[in-house]
Amino acid sequence: MTTHRPFTITDVRIFDGRVILDASCARIAGGRVDALGGSEIVREGDELVAGRGGTLLPGLIDAHVHLLPGCTQLAALFGVTTVIDQFSKPEVIERERAAADASEPVCADMRTSGIGATAPGGHPTLAYAPIPYVHGPADAAEFVNARAHEGATHLKLIYDDGSGAHMRIPTLDTTTVEALVREAHKLGMPVVAHVSTAVGAVTMARCGVDVLAHAPFDSLSDGQVTAVASAGCAVIATLDVVDGFPGPDGRLPLQHEPNLPARWRRVLDRQSRRWMPPQRPDGAAARRNAPALREAGAPVLAGTDAPNPGLVCGASLHRELRHLVAAGFRPEDALTAATDAPARVFGLTDRGRVEVGRRADLVLVDGDPTVSVEASRNVRATWVTGRRVAPGAYPGSQAERDGIAHLRATTEKIVEALRERRPGFPAPETVTREDGEPLGRIVPSAGGWQAMTIFGAPLGETSDREAAREILQVNGLSSLAEPWWARPMDEPSWREARLLEVRPDRVRVRWTDPLAEQPASGRWFELDDIDLARTRPEDTTPRA
DSSP states (O other), rough: OOOOOOOESSOOEEBBBBEEEESEEEEETTEEEEEEEEEGGGGGTTTTOTTOOOEEEEOEEEEEEEOOOOOHHHHTTTTEEEEEEOOOOOHHHHHHHHHHSSSOOOOEEEEOSSSSSSOOOOHHHHHOOOOOOOOGGGGGHHHHHHHHHOOOSEEEEEOSGGGGGGGGOOOOHHHHHHHHHHHHHHOOOEEEEOOHHHHHHHHHHHOSSSSSEEEEESSOOOOHHHHHHHHHHEEEGGGGGGGGGTTTTTTGGGOOTTTHHHHHHHHHHHHHOOOSSSSSSHHHHHHHHHHHHOOOOOOOOOOBBBBBBOOTTHHHHHHHHHHHHTTTTTHHHHHHHHHHHHHTTTOTTTTSSSOOTTTTOOOESSSSSTTGGGEEEEEEEEEETEOOOOOGGGGSHHHHHHHHHHHHHHHHHHHHHHHHHOOTTHHHOOEEEETOOOEHHHHOOOOOOOOHHTTSSSEEEEEHHHHHHHEEEEEEEGGGOEEEEETTTTTTTEEEEEEEEEEESEEEEEETTTTSSOTTTEEEEEGGGEEEEOOOTTTTTTTO
């Protein structure tokens, strides 16, 4: 990796990952922190970066993500300089590893478990099949060695029979878990166990795992808290998983994030209208468990579980910090959970602190997040090994397009698998004319069924299934001949347009404004590059 000439960040408060330092300047050279102190550390020839009274933090670490193409670049946009992957397949891992190692664009570093160990048909088969399974203890050595050969830095295993969600799914037995733990520890690999219940957390702690992925979703008793903490387990909180469910305004919490790229805002908009189960989790038990475990001595780490619904890599970590503080953590303890704590637990001895000799993975924010943790999202600059992140490099890039396309394909795969396993599961349905001409689709949503054009734009209000079908039969094709309102991703305002040609993945439009500069045949747009609506929306959606 190439590094730039030395620079000194001046006039900042410095949170080193644990405490505020008695220093106002940080000098960076060779991709490392070279000196900390006052103005006396500045050397001739240094580039000066004016901190203007902001706060310099260690680069943030998200202890629980699942990789998407481009996610390491997206994470860096929000001050997250290391992501710890907890279950991904080799083709995505290899791409993101190459991105992290490249000089440009600057991306977050990553660590990965590779494919996690799960029983045949166990979680998360719906999203990742086909994958190698672990049938019993005899498979442990081969499975762990294969992950290590692929470059895994830790082992992820799944211990979840679905009981926490009133389901029945296959899971590993404890004898197999113990065998996996032994084999991983022989290679010096920490073991992370996916659990969702209090009983499961205690069982995994007794099996010798090092980290629990998720604060349990049901309440831990005092005795269970003690059992987990005394076993030396760390816990990745993932309190932000409740952000996958809309608030009273019908929007997902992260939709209010002003710095979110426009295409990801569209992803969240679609997710906010998806089908929801009648009983939505409120996360109250997990919010009680996380501080109880910390008080008992268990390290609690900040992790997001992005890109689950409502969660976006990088952006969601700031929501996770807010959830930790709301659960009772002091702001500085929440920041430690996203810097020093995960670095220690996962053996990342070169980062997680602002300290002489460590990597210059740094984030400069406006305000003081040790007083109000919400200031962590006011990212002004981020450096990975001393290389500054370019905020404008990701929005609209091929990496962004590939990540969103990958997420869409995975979601469709999960829905189709659920439909096959549970015939009554609500899933999108294509509606056709008598001659087979597709009219559009009806899509289950939070409020019922939504009629959608063949290119995914809503038609009419949410209603019951039969009413949604009728909307398509009456208006599915005729609506396409009417004027529409369109807003390309690189423009702030809506414009009236005619749809000249439509396909499931793209549309050809012509602006109705006779003075608009455009080809006579109109312009093709990929659907990820344009918003479409039948009536003009208010121009209130912020664009990053």
